[in-house]
Amino acid sequence: MASREIDNQIAELGGLLQAQVDDLALLIVAAIHAEVEFYHADNAVSGDSLFASARDNLSHVFRSLEGTTGPDLSSAVEIGRxxxxxxxxxxxxxxxxxxxxHQIWQSLSGAIAGMSADAALALAATEKIWSAQDSYTEAMSGAYRDHATARAIDDEAERAALVEALLEGHHLAxxxxxxxxxxxxxxAQxxxxxxxxxxxxxxxxxLPDIAGRLRTVDVYSAWRLLPDVHIGLVHVGSRNAYRKVVELLGRVANTPxxxxxxxxxxxxxxxSMRYARLAMQSVPSGMLVKEFDDSVLGVAAVSAPDVTRKIAEVVLGKYDSLQDADKELLAATFRAWMLANGSVDDAAEALSCHPNTVRYRLRRIEQVTQRSLRVPKELTELCLAFEIADRL
Structure with a gap:
């Protein structure tokens, strides 16, 4: 069969099928409702919308047989969006x-059979419909992905604004x-x-996917990534939930x-965000997660950083001029002594040294700071100053 004759017959096929577009579109809608779970379980897409998209799809393919379809795929793009x-x-x-x-292929097969067409016509018509359907589907899926990506970015930007408002205490509309x-x-509680x-x-x-990881242990959270810190508000409804959060952070953290x-x-x-930042900045060597204890001294130490740093400088005096190793040793001794409620023997046991060593180090602190551990006011100042030095 000559090429021109085949083209004419294919165009005739296209015209026959184009005349059936509305009936075929109804068959497609019925099949979609029957076979695709989302469409028969959700009312997000109306039957009229499905009919319109099916009709546009059929018309595009059948016009390709008639030779009247141009490169315009705007309807496919609109359906994807x-x-x-x-x-x-x-x-x-x-x-x-x-x-x-599938419906297009069945319709084409029936029309070809009705025309008693030969294999050359069938092959040529099949090539045209699959080429047209492929271009239409590709345009639709590309538009879908582009719009879904844009929506995700918009949703994430909106969520980021909500999280920031909550963390910073800002009003939002x-x-x-x-x-x-x-x-x-x-x-809310x-x-x-x-x-x-x-x-x-x-x-x-x-902390990649930290919100999702926390959901696996039934903990709700909201997170915001800033250039210098990843901040999250985490709901801990019970002591057990709190421990799960700390344990999970310990497993997944690679940075303080x-x-x-x-x-x-x-x-x-x-x-509380400020306390979390300060805890992050003072994670001890060998650890990755630090909990900010809510002791009176701890809160007082960080409540006004500019002021408390000056207090520490005044109270500790020449302590800051010591070698780092000496400062760490004296600070560790003072902390152990405080945790031991002023017991030299218990502090020595915790530090694995002789009680006289603890006494010697405590006297050095008194000498360097010119404050006595036996005078309540001066001891209070030292407690606060060492707490500030430890946290800021």
């Missing part, structure tokens, strides 16, 4: 296009802190902690992580 906007999973969209392709918490799926993790480099996530004291009121989130 619309389904992404409607939240239809791409797999479900592709299933609907598979059903449409007419929303209260508790409104924002609910929008982020954070329970505490207790909470703030977690601060140091990025391995600016802008790099130090600080955990604030627990708090019940979302209005305390901003100050």
């Amino acid at each position: 619309l389904r992404a906007e409607q939240g239809v999973p791409l797999a479900s969209v592709m299933d609907s296009f598979r059903i449409a392709a 007419d929303y209260t802190r508790w409104d924002i918490a609910r929008m982020l799926a954070i329970p 505490g207790p909470y902690v703030v977690v601060a993790a140091q990025p391995p480099m600016p802008g790099r996530m130090p 992580v600080g955990v604030s004291p627990q708090f019940d009121d979302l209005t305390d989130t901003a100050v």
Whole structure:
């Protein structure tokens, strides 16, 4: 059969099928509702919308047989964008296009059989419809992915703004802190902690998928990545939940992580973020996770950093001019003595040294700072100063 004759017959096929577009589109919609779970379990896409998209798809393919289809794939692009906007999973969209392709093939086969066409015509017509269907499907899926990506970026940007408002204590339009918490799926009743993790480099996530990991232990959280810190508000509804959070952080952390004291009121989130940052910045060597204890001294030490640093300088005096090794040794001795409630023997046991060694080091602290451990006011100043030195 001559090429021109084949082209004419293919165009005739296209015209026959184009006349059946509405009936075929209805068959496709019925099959989609029957075979694709999303469409018969969800009302996000109306039957009219499915009919319109099926009709556009069929018309594009059949016009390719008639030779009247140009390079315009705008309807495919619009369908891809619309389904992404409607939240239809791409797999479900592709299933609907598979059903449409099957219907196109059945219709073409029936029309060819009715014309008693030879193999050359069948092959040429088949090549045209698959080429047209492929280009249409590719344009649709590309538009779907582009729009879904844009939506995800918009959603993430909106979520980041909500998290930042909650952490910083800012108002966002007419929303209260508790409104924002609910929008982020954070329970409105505490207790909470703030977690601060140091990025391995600016802008790099130090705790990838931490929200998802915490959900596996039934803990809700919201996170914000800043250039110098990864901050999270974490709901810890029980002592057991809190321990699960700390244990999980210990397993996944590769950089220093600080955990604030627990708090019940979302209005305390901003100050708790500061405590978490300070804990992160003072993680001891050999550790990766530090919990900020909520002792009176600890809170006092960090409440006004500029002021408390000056207090430490004044109280500790010449202590800061000592070699680092000496400072660490004296500070460790003082902490051990305090934890031992002033017992030299217990401090010596904790430090694995002789009690006289502890006494000698305590006298050195008195000499360097010119403050006596036996005078309550001066001891209080030393306790606060060493707490400040340890935390800031």
